[in-house]
Amino acid sequence: MRLLRSHLLLLLLASSAAGSLLRTVPEEPSTISSGGGGGGGGDALYCDSWRLSVETNDAGPWTRIPARCIAFVDEYMNGERYASDSEVIAGEALAFAEAVEVAGDGKDVWVFDVDETLLSNLPYYAANGYGSQDFNETSFDEWVYLSKAPALSASLKLYTELQALGFHMVLLTGRAEVQRNATEQNLLFAGYGSWTQLILRGASDIGQTAVLYKSKKRAELLAQGYRIHGNSGDQWSDLFGSPQATRSFKLPNPMYYIS
């Protein structure tokens, strides 16, 4: 033990940050930072951890945000953080895209989900408890038919940049075919244009999980000769399943979960 400690001391002295190491090395069998969750950070600390677990899919399927996190989600979505998170992820997508060799035959595509990816339904969710209430299909469909959802700014910028790089846009949404006109109208209103395909759920897709439906549609795209370089979506069910894009980009969404 003493020998080990002196070795550790040598390691400390050799390092450029010995001071901070001294603080953290335990004398006895020990653990790192117990009790952080209850250490006074309260709802903000818990809710930020809950949000991470949602974004990493650790939380698994869930139906409503925790009641104690409503104010947190409000602040996250309407403050700087949601925009910043979206921008950093879009920047990483663009950095990847810039390294792709685009053939120029119209077959190099990027797949985008629609809701909470290209379009933001934040106005609707702000009026409906930020995901703390049970999903109300009737009132959400009323919102969809208004065709007034704004663009997610980082996605609109990425969309335009990808088009400038020569990628073609495929929009793959869980919305139903009956909502095609309203969706197209909303996308144009928000500033999107010139997509190659807008794929909505047809009669035979209704009732399938998003993972199954979207994987099937990606397979059809490959069968049509498209090369799917990137896939951007706010749900893991936009991205998981086979076949996948070369790179998948999970956008933040702490308001709802789709399996």
Next chain:
Amino acid sequence: MRLLRSHLLLLLLASSAAGSLLRTVPEEPSTISSGGGGGGGGDALYCDSWRLSVETNDAGPWTRIPARCIAFVDEYMNGERYASDSEVIAGEALAFAEAVEVAGDGKDVWVFDVDETLLSNLPYYAANGYGSQDFNETSFDEWVYLSKAPALSASLKLYTELQALGFHMVLLTGRAEVQRNATEQNLLFAGYGSWTQLILRGASDIGQTAVLYKSKKRAELLAQGYRIHGNSGDQWSDLFGSPQATRSFKLPNPMYYIS
């Protein structure tokens, strides 16, 4: 955005019904929250977004943390947030585990990675720039042979709780077979015990990516009749690949990336 927010406030005051949304929607094509990344939040805002993109794997392969994020990662790791994030994820893992029917034949297993999952190398990384420096295998191996890494508190608690539920523990690490004794000694020092298998990289595994090596080992476990219910790791390469556990749990690690 400020305009949108004031409209939303009106909306909230007026009614929660979707019909009133008509009044609150922007009149012109609009976007949600432009410019958040440069809106004065500075390094903390950027680094928190960078961290999310790492945890969601949006960042893709990376070698060093951004230089501007060293202080952020220090504070994240040593403050309440790392502990809280780890605890919330461990809680979600336990909630899943409690719903599993354990047969009692010793074949119901949970796979744990070792570094930054069961054991914390935070003392080492605190002395070496929190991942801002190139990885130095020699000095890291010296640290490994000290066998003094503390437990990650949330993982030790989960490990013990899973054993109480009847799960058997399989430890699957990228460490080399030559480090078996030091690793066992460290695990025992940190409070872990009674694992079923500790799997390290053998001669034939050296040079393989972690995804390939760990998937292969999970396949061998299935071939041995084990049922892999859960898999906890701080790298996506601990969790991706086939076969997978029924549920995978990504633990936080903003200090390094392993492909």
